[in-house]
Amino acid sequence: MDAKPQPAPGFSLRSYHPEDLGAVYRICLETGDTGEDATHLYRDPELLGHLYAGPYVTLEPELAFVLEDAAGVCGYVLGARDSSAFYARLEAEWFPPLRARYPEPEGDPDTWTRDEHLITHLYTAPPQDEALFGRYPSHLHIDLLKRAQGRGNGRALMAALFAALRAQGSPGVHLGTSPQNVRAERFYRKLGFRELKREPPYTLVMGRGL
Template sequence: MSAATGAHASATTVAGVTTLRPFVPSDLPGLYNICLRTGDSGADASALYHDPFLLGHVYAGPYPLADAGLTFVLVGADGLLGYIVATADTLRFEEWLERSWWPTLREQLAGHPGTDPGDGSQDWERVQHIASTRPHDDELFRRFPAHLHIDLLPQAQGGGNGRRLMDVLLHALRERGVPGVHLGVGAGNPRARAFYLALGFTEERVHDWGSTMVRDLTTGA
């Protein structure tokens, strides 16, 4: 991370109580916790997982390791309240996952059933993803190579906290010369879709699960 990016993040505060700052390694358990507690289209997914770490293994944990300097956290008096994680280059990130992240997890989860047990739990979906996902190129990555995930606990939602996290990340991506960013938003989370539209994202692709949204970083603020 450049000194400019660090200063930009460290100076961002909310009412003098909540601080937005770059990730440090001791934040990792907090990332996993927030990922689980917001993992059901923004609602608490704790009841959906027997293994509370599975969601974080996919959507939070690898990012600060694979692409240092693009994870930022929102911190209050009682600890982490939210985060944003990203990679500047999705294809390189997927290659890093295949080389350095998935092998250990695949070994650990080898005996875990990757089929629906019919009890309403969703562990099997994450296990299936970890076992089967492979690096893939996509035309989208050339125009919008970065991607991100952002999560806020309910008490931190509203009040501009999401926008602050997005602003500091987009600033960091522009400093690296990244031309664009994409993300996925589930069909069951219309509030998130409205948030991204308000931030200048547009809907690039529609899927049965939701949509892929994009933002050009070469123009505008």
């Protein structure tokens, strides 16, 4: 990977600002169906953001970077330095107000809506994988809208996060992606990620040293 990859012409990369929150939530939703727009899948457009974007920009904003062009923010990368500590903060700080807002679904899961299936994640403690966290303690989420893809912007975002994680002393980072998202897997492999484990049918876990 180049020492300092730059965004494509017409795009700029910067640290996250609090006023970017709405755009970050929107991008999370518009890439939430294995990279495709998930707007039509959920009644509540904020649910995906509450799980996969909001806690990162709120709890570790120094590890959040956004990409923008003339039309506005069109991509982001979000990180957590210490996954165990981050998940503990989710349980203590992030989930309680959301649980008050979204009651835990009851009854037969086969009758639940997509929203209700997502809501259950607010009541489920993230897995603690000490073997994984020992070597790759940090983790990340990256999403770009279609207009920003395929132009080196993702590489530039990842480079910014890697530099920030190295500055905080992290030895490695991991991520989860859908095994069906072949394009994403190819992108991660080009950046030096390797497969660590598969958790069928939903998640491929990959990691790389820093």
